[in-house]
Amino acid sequence: MTNTFTLRLRSAEQGTSRGTPWLVSLRWRQASVGYFFLVPLFAGLIVFRFYAFGYNVWLSFTKAGAFGPPRFIGLDNYRRLLSDSQAVIALYNTVKFAAIAVPGVVVVSLLCALLMQYRFRGETAFRAIVFLPAVCLPTAIILVFGWLFQTQYGLVNAAIHAIGATPISWFGNETSVTVVVSIIFVYLSFSVPAIILYAGMQDIPTDVYEAAMLDGAGAMRRFFSITLPLLTPSLFFVILTTTIGTFKLFDAVYLLLPPVEHSVSTNYGMTLVYYYYYLAFFDTGQRGYAAAVSLFLLVLILAASIFLLRLQHRFVHYGEDG
Known part of the structure; x- marks a missing residue:
């Protein structure tokens, strides 16, 4: 019995050893096809992400103009950033x-x-109206809002004039620019968070609401005592992503406000991204300084994200926490 088992084991080992090169070749051919399809992805990451980020970091330590190679100047751009009133x-x-x-x-x-x-x-x-901003072009929406808030012929000022009030120069002072840009950003950004929060509400067990109703809890009490606490993970995600989105605000300011050199009203809505754009593409002798501004924005976003991630332990309640 033992001899038979030993012979079978040896024959299996010999068959495996004879088939190993063929199996390895087959597996290598299959893997090489997968690697071939991954090449464009990794090439894009290397060229447009890692290399671009590294070059931008190096550029922030240089004085780079429209022509000629960048000249290394050390930390001068960051020192200038600390005393730049426009920044x-x-x-x-x-x-x-x-x-x-x-x-x-x-x-x-x-x-x-x-x-x-x-x-x-x-x-x-x-529901279609709620999801509409997520599928429409942001540029088109911004231009429509710009037409609505147009000082002379906009519908908003026409309605204000119809009730006997004085029309507002919506792009002429800091308060009105802040109101218009904030309204546009909220409209452009609320669709996906609404879907996320709606999905979060679907995960709340119905028996919790039924028990609260049996105890005599009203609608407001159920909302503040059950819905909001159990929805805090989704709320935290919405707050974090929206905060990052506001730090990258650019398109509304660029499309609605005149260029910096043409009007001081741009200062009322100028963001860090818009300031970077102006330095990098209009004032072409400031590409190195623009890179420093972009890295400062990166640090700001990281700081805000870390702050929110640390803060989540105080108000975010996950299901396993009881």
């Missing part, structure tokens, strides 16, 4: 828009998610 204005506007637009997106998306919980006439049309 301070851009930072102030960026933080201001984040402080206004992030709560606006959270409130609007939460209200829309709550309404989508109920069944009513026109429910399908309402």
